[in-house]
Amino acid sequence: MTECTHLTIADGSRMPSVGLGLWKIDNSQTAEMVYRAIEAGYRHIDAACDYGNEQEAGEGIRRALQEGLCMREELWVTSKLWNTYHRRAHVRPALERSLHDLGLDYLDLYLVHFPIPLKYVPIEKRYPPGWFFDTNTVNPRMELDQVPVAETWGAMEEIHREGLVRHIGVSNFGCSMIRDLLSYAATRPAVLQVESHPYLTQEKLLRFCQGQQIAYTAFSPLGAGSYVPMGTAEMSDSVLEQPLIKQLAEKYGKSPAQITLRWGVARGTAVIPKTSRIARLSENLNLFDFSLSAEETLEIDHLNRHQRYNDPGVFCEQAFGCFFPIYE
Template structure:
């Protein structure tokens, strides 16, 4: 069976299976986090933008208070939102997440994307005339402020999300602390082999978000999407062979290749089921078959409100 964790450049270990919390409503996410903790999850992927960190923090506080869980058993990640890219805004934004999560340090802090927005009263998506306002803050300068969080002992590792190869190369040429992780959309419909190989060559761990291909995300008008991954006959056939669900196969697809993944669910039975992925093994041929489903179908495109015109928009390049 494959390892359950990946060792980062910092020497710290990140569990390969985590709970995703994007679009997990505040009213239910605390219970979901508690169920996940009871089911053995130790990696939790959070973000200021998700607006539910206080409830997740309440779950941590409750379980830590019961005395059956130690802080060093948890691996908690959060993300710096685009509105706080100005260097002077980085630490206050970090401390706000830290306070809401009710912790005294984070294990991983990611830059949510390379694109900066102006900080206008802390608005998440500042707009004018129906278009997103953009800032010209250089993500390299943002990164330097994030490095200071490591040096102050507030976070153990720092990384990025939604960065392409050229942006990673530029960051690597300027950093003091190399990004430990790049969190990107990855699944059999979007395997991104060049990016995966590049990160591997630089020692940058990958975290795959949307491992099921965003089944709940509505298809934009006129977009011809492939059938949902969870209903794909090839995925289903492999799942039936192993006596597993399609979701478990899609999670195993990443974990077996040393890529962390953060499936999101708020359904207790599915949270538990999604963790049952260490008692079977995909063959090399099955891995190759799943990779063969690649059709470069990106579901999280960040192209709303004119965002694709941002000078640091990451999806116009590899």
């Protein structure tokens, strides 16, 4: 089993620095991928209501636990509150559905997935609800709900106090939104999860989080790959094709993906690469038998293009009929 380093959360808890992201893993593959990941040494699983595969992820976790591959206490399992459940009354039922599907009594981390409150879609009507309010109309679209972040966060604090989640945090928030949240939060966000890779380094956001003792998790840490099938990126956008990354891969006898992930970990962030290939699991975890120099890390930093692939200010209008920028 490959050992994995950890990030220390503000309360002293340890979150594994490398996790398996479940976004866009097909339902038919999810249970096996989660089981194989735990078998390979992963102890960090990143799930979400919106991914639509939590039940299958739960099957993989359950099999791994039953076979004694690890104890539940050794796993760090994250899920996320979807946009349609931001009102206080809907937060706990949404969490309970994720817990049921994952087969767990508690989560290690529960994140507000996006700062985008949408009109409520009952769980019994459609689950996961997705982005559209009414899929039966001729032109379905997003429909916003006016829910303050403070209301949502208050409900997140309640489920934290009840012990249903060990930590709470946010995803896709920027500095201004986090600063506002910190001004009234009784329980501070433990983790921020955002898109981050060598083409989107987000140095100011990372520095701010580190100063506030908010752990930082990078989703899409390899950049464009997951977005090519969606038509929002080209293979030519891949950071893995960068000459610098290839040169370092050759120097260290590693793959371009391992160089890119090692850079992410070296910055003090957690990374949650997604893969649908079992052979890639060990490769993505095997990052700790070499180190990049400070100069090499800085060289990769300089690849930054401020290139965001997961931008609601773009995809919400294109796909869901509603212009909703959140980063500007």
